[in-house]
Amino acid sequence: MARVLTPRAEDFPRWYQDLIAKAQLADNGPVRGTMVIRPVGYAIWERMQADMDARIKEQGVQNAYFPLFIPENYLRREADHVEGFSPELAVVTHAGGKELAEPLVVRPTSETVIGEFMAKWVDSYRDLPLLLNQWANVVRWELRPRTFLRTTEFLWQEGHTAHATEQDAREHARDIHKNVYEAFMTDLLAIPVVPGRKTRGERFAGATNTMTVEAMMGDGKALQMGTSHELGQNFAKAFDITYSSAERTVEHAWTTSWGTSTRMLGGLIMVHGDDNGLRLPPRLAPIQVQIMVVKAGEGVAEAAAQLRDDLKTAGVRVKLDDRADIPFGRRAVDAELQGIPIRVEVGPRDLANGNAVIARRVDGSKSPVALAQVAGAVVAALEADQQRLYDDALAFRVERTVEVKTLGEAIEAAQTGWARVPWSAVGEAGEKEANGKAVTVRCLTREDGSMPESDEEPGLIAYLGRSY
Amino acid sequence: MARVLTPRAEDFPRWYQDLIAKAQLADNGPVRGTMVIRPVGYAIWERMQADMDARIKEQGVQNAYFPLFIPENYLRREADHVEGFSPELAVVTHAGGKELAEPLVVRPTSETVIGEFMAKWVDSYRDLPLLLNQWANVVRWELRPRTFLRTTEFLWQEGHTAHATEQDAREHARDIHKNVYEAFMTDLLAIPVVPGRKTRGERFAGATNTMTVEAMMGDGKALQMGTSHELGQNFAKAFDITYSSAERTVEHAWTTSWGTSTRMLGGLIMVHGDDNGLRLPPRLAPIQVQIMVVKAGEGVAEAAAQLRDDLKTAGVRVKLDDRADIPFGRRAVDAELQGIPIRVEVGPRDLANGNAVIARRVDGSKSPVALAQVAGAVVAALEADQQRLYDDALAFRVERTVEVKTLGEAIEAAQTGWARVPWSAVGEAGEKEANGKAVTVRCLTREDGSMPESDEEPGLIAYLGRSY
Numbered sequence: 001m002a003r004v005l006t007p008r009a010e011d012f013p014r015w016y017q018d019l020i021a022k023a024q025l026a027d028n029g030p031v032r033g034t035m036v037i038r039p040v041g042y043a044i045w046e047r048m049q050a051d052m053d054a055r056i057k058e059q060g061v062q063n064a065y066f067p068l069f070i071p072e073n074y075l076r077r078e079a080d081h082v083e084g085f086s087p088e089l090a091v092v093t094h095a096g097g098k099e100l101a102e103p104l105v106v107r108p109t110s111e112t113v114i115g116e117f118m119a120k121w122v123d124s125y126r127d128l129p130l131l132l133n134q135w136a137n138v139v140r141w142e143l144r145p146r147t148f149l150r151t152t153e154f155l156w157q158e159g160h161t162a163h164a165t166e167q168d169a170r171e172h173a174r175d176i177h178k179n180v181y182e183a184f185m186t187d188l189l190a191i192p193v194v195p196g197r198k199t200r201g202e203r204f205a206g207a208t209n210t211m212t213v214e215a216m217m218g219d220g221k222a223l224q225m226g227t228s229h230e231l232g233q234n235f236a237k238a239f240d241i242t243y244s245s246a247e248r249t250v251e252h253a254w255t256t257s258w259g260t261s262t263r264m265l266g267g268l269i270m271v272h273g274d275d276n277g278l279r280l281p282p283r284l285a286p287i288q289v290q291i292m293v294v295k296a297g298e299g300v301a302e303a304a305a306q307l308r309d310d311l312k313t314a315g316v317r318v319k320l321d322d323r324a325d326i327p328f329g330r331r332a333v334d335a336e337l338q339g340i341p342i343r344v345e346v347g348p349r350d351l352a353n354g355n356a357v358i359a360r361r362v363d364g365s366k367s368p369v370a371l372a373q374v375a376g377a378v379v380a381a382l383e384a385d386q387q388r389l390y391d392d393a394l395a396f397r398v399e400r401t402v403e404v405k406t407l408g409e410a411i412e413a414a415q416t417g418w419a420r421v422p423w424s425a426v427g428e429a430g431e432k433e434a435n436g437k438a439v440t441v442r443c444l445t446r447e448d449g450s451m452p453e454s455d456e457e458p459g460l461i462a463y464l465g466r467s468y
Numbered sequence: 469m470a471r472v473l474t475p476r477a478e479d480f481p482r483w484y485q486d487l488i489a490k491a492q493l494a495d496n497g498p499v500r501g502t503m504v505i506r507p508v509g510y511a512i513w514e515r516m517q518a519d520m521d522a523r524i525k526e527q528g529v530q531n532a533y534f535p536l537f538i539p540e541n542y543l544r545r546e547a548d549h550v551e552g553f554s555p556e557l558a559v560v561t562h563a564g565g566k567e568l569a570e571p572l573v574v575r576p577t578s579e580t581v582i583g584e585f586m587a588k589w590v591d592s593y594r595d596l597p598l599l600l601n602q603w604a605n606v607v608r609w610e611l612r613p614r615t616f617l618r619t620t621e622f623l624w625q626e627g628h629t630a631h632a633t634e635q636d637a638r639e640h641a642r643d644i645h646k647n648v649y650e651a652f653m654t655d656l657l658a659i660p661v662v663p664g665r666k667t668r669g670e671r672f673a674g675a676t677n678t679m680t681v682e683a684m685m686g687d688g689k690a691l692q693m694g695t696s697h698e699l700g701q702n703f704a705k706a707f708d709i710t711y712s713s714a715e716r717t718v719e720h721a722w723t724t725s726w727g728t729s730t731r732m733l734g735g736l737i738m739v740h741g742d743d744n745g746l747r748l749p750p751r752l753a754p755i756q757v758q759i760m761v762v763k764a765g766e767g768v769a770e771a772a773a774q775l776r777d778d779l780k781t782a783g784v785r786v787k788l789d790d791r792a793d794i795p796f797g798r799r800a801v802d803a804e805l806q807g808i809p810i811r812v813e814v815g816p817r818d819l820a821n822g823n824a825v826i827a828r829r830v831d832g833s834k835s836p837v838a839l840a841q842v843a844g845a846v847v848a849a850l851e852a853d854q855q856r857l858y859d860d861a862l863a864f865r866v867e868r869t870v871e872v873k874t875l876g877e878a879i880e881a882a883q884t885g886w887a888r889v890p891w892s893a894v895g896e897a898g899e900k901e902a903n904g905k906a907v908t909v910r911c912l913t914r915e916d917g918s919m920p921e922s923d924e925e926p927g928l929i930a931y932l933g934r935s936y
Contacts, residue, residue, distance in 0.1 A: 035535070042532045092558050
């Protein structure tokens, strides 16, 4: 097959941009750093949204919508928060033909405005926990933008919750992290992730604890796929979110926030993509099967339509491509670029033997299957290929992760993948040294992979790597 | 029952704001004219979105996402468009800590930026029609904001399409108008609408034709519930959207746009609300049935749980309210405020007779029903009440619509409802005179209710009314 993309081994960043353009996932917007998400890319995002949204609601969280514009003074109320976000803000100074008395910030995240309304809505301990989520666009000015990974505007969900106790807030943040984020990445995206705790230096602006799920990309770098924050009482104090307890004392609430974004589309591409394009996990794929008329011929159209109906009946998301006037090779290349998990090719030659050909995107294999067996074979292949993508990504991560003892070895190992190194061998001084060499502590975990309660626990493991 | 809201007859606008606050549908945002859509209101919007989205996709339209920020010069390229929107724009002048070289407009609508990308994506007639939609927030600075109806930021869907011929564009705009908008309002929202053509004076900025669906609110005023625009070649020329035809000539495309927004929530309230709160059409309602434990007692919890399971099995969206520690009256008032179509009340007294009580929001009726018959009775009531709401709204509109012959009579009739008057008796001069008295031509239709091809057709009927 002719070369469609710059090969990954030759230039990974170029391959990534090539793939996004040629698979028609996205375009650069007219304003630097913004993006247009094209229908092929947006259909994937919609499926991510629907699945994530159902998982979030299962946790008892309700959706709401808060305004895009935030009065500038709101951001100043929490000291770490304003310091963290100031350089990234876009500011509206004029509206309705006039200069505004107070400039408005375009939300970079909504802790502050939601804090203001939590204060208004929460009165008694009976109003807690208050569990809110919103799907929205946010803006953070990016100096080095890259499609999906770092864009000036991106789409995300942001959860914001208030609790009566630190314990309840902590448990909620962990439930979301494990039952929503980790489960979503694993089950739907087929991406193995390392859940862990961010170091103090890598925490969200205003958080007392940030948890992350980290995934390894196809070039060995790390991508933070989602984060959950314990915010302590910092925002509750800044916005006066108080409640009267059962004992009639007035207490500050404990809040959390957590988010995932269109950045996950970038992770999906860089984990599962190959030199022919994207490979979509079957559970995620908007189109799981494309039935392709190879060329016109007796009985071809009828057989293709019958297969489409069989697959629909079997609950498969199927599309019929009967554009026999466009060369088959070009259509097959496009289907590969867009990562459609299975192509069922129907042409006169195979049909003469009562067969269609099942082509699997995951490994490029092709096999003839009797027409009546196609639906069953496709359903089995979709299930197997979902697992195969996960297994391959996990094997790659294991292969590129090295156990080391010293900071020097860890920085060395991070040039091609990740290092697992005792946190005691790194520490905050070592972290700064690594940062100077473009290597970061991705997260801290316990030896058994479970979530640490603090950075000071003995025996913690640090994952070091380069990152997006 | 104690008075919960300002009665509609006493002060309709006050009733509307009372209802939104007490049913917890929305709050005013911190920036003037913005709103916070609370979970109760947002759940309704989510159901609107899901239903509308499916109807849009059935028309072959694909979702995409375009950037929030539009370079100011884009808006200037289409003369009518910039003139129409200039006074309403919010402008970002600073970002990333610096003043921007070119100010950015926060999208008031996306014709211009989508036009830019259509020009890039369309090459040959084979690329047409290009049918796109996006769900997004938009900003139009409002001097006299009112929750849901006119807010500085609102949520909407905006469809944008490009076609090879005027005929194809026209048919598409009409299909969307009839098969998506009119059908959605009628079937899901139980709102009878008058579809018609806007006069030249009421057209969208840059359109050659604007079609509207107009609904009558509970005070006799009109609300435009959705619009579809034929844009001719105006945007295609401004953004150079051209294609090579089958005959290899280069032609400008014909474009359309169409939109509906969170304003529909305002219409829903004002059409179906009564002095006790909202009344939700059963097909729309996020919660169709609230099972309420009246007070604790032997077998009550078990009976309530059984009814919940029965109703779930019957495909009903059901919520169990077993908060026996909160007075029943207060919970019933809240359920009425929020418009939940049916309450199934389970208490010791009725249970002793083997009954629960079905309370219907649509008319306040209450009847005891044997436990085993509840699910069947509820399903029948939901279907009947959907129709009842539609019928009531239609009867009200008919009652408040007067057939008249002259402009003077029409302006008079518009004080309490709508006037149907020959367009020939109004004309552009009469329209200006009416506007001076806060009466507008809502739309033009043919005598038989069908859509006119132009304002100049003989025999057209004009609907005149006051409006939101």
